Amino acid sequence: MWDYTDKVLDHFRNPRNVGVIKDADGTGQVGSLACGDALKLTFKLDAKKQRIVEAKFQTFGCASAIASSSVLTELIKGMTLEEAARVTNRDIAERLGGLPEQKMHCSVMGREALEAAIANFRSGKTDKKLLEGKVICTCFGVTEEEIERVTRENTLTTVEQVTNYCKAGGGCGNCKKDIEIIIERVRKEREAAALNQAKPKKLTTLQKIKLIQETMDREIRPMLQRDGGDVELIDIVDNRVIISFRGMCAQCQVAEVTMKDVVEAKLREFVEAGLVVEEEKQ
């Protein structure tokens, strides 16, 4: 018997918001019955298409999959899409008072379904989350990007932990060497970031430009590209970073929110706290 918290048991025994919204604005479907877990998440936005007013789920899985999905629907109600896009699997697990480590993949599945539903609203593309990037674990169809992400977001250090969070490595085991390489890469990144933070130093103009471009390529552009958008660095004038949105982002009604909450927030986190991001004037 797993050591579940009272909150997990409550959401499992009394799941909230079960079902499918018929005229949903966004639908995300992830997992597969063959892998033992599947989740369909639907949400409805308000009249201005800004905030989530309703969310429902259908899931096939264990108690923690049901509890994670149920709490997720409560968590995102009232959020803007930008706020919902920043929800991590840790937020879901924390809202449940924690999950057994072997069950963390249920919280990851919730976050993936939410991302797929947001992408479905923004791009109108298929509600199935398509595999993007190089598949590392063919047994469970887990990509390099996904392994890197759960490792980074949850500070994972072993293959066993990665398996608990996204199932990669939990089948034939042929992918374990590749998973180790990814863990090592993320560990080095983490150490470099910690070193940078420990020794704050004034960046030269050239260093600042390089770091801004690197941060955009590593932290920001992949996030926007997942929804069919993109962003380009146009110029840097003192602390002002001038950008131009591309693809879906260029037509997005909430591009200004993305600019502040995603682009500016990431650049402040990874480059300098005083940076201000502005869109190029046409």
Ligand code: FES
């Ligand atoms: S390829 Fe990853 S467990 Fe088989």
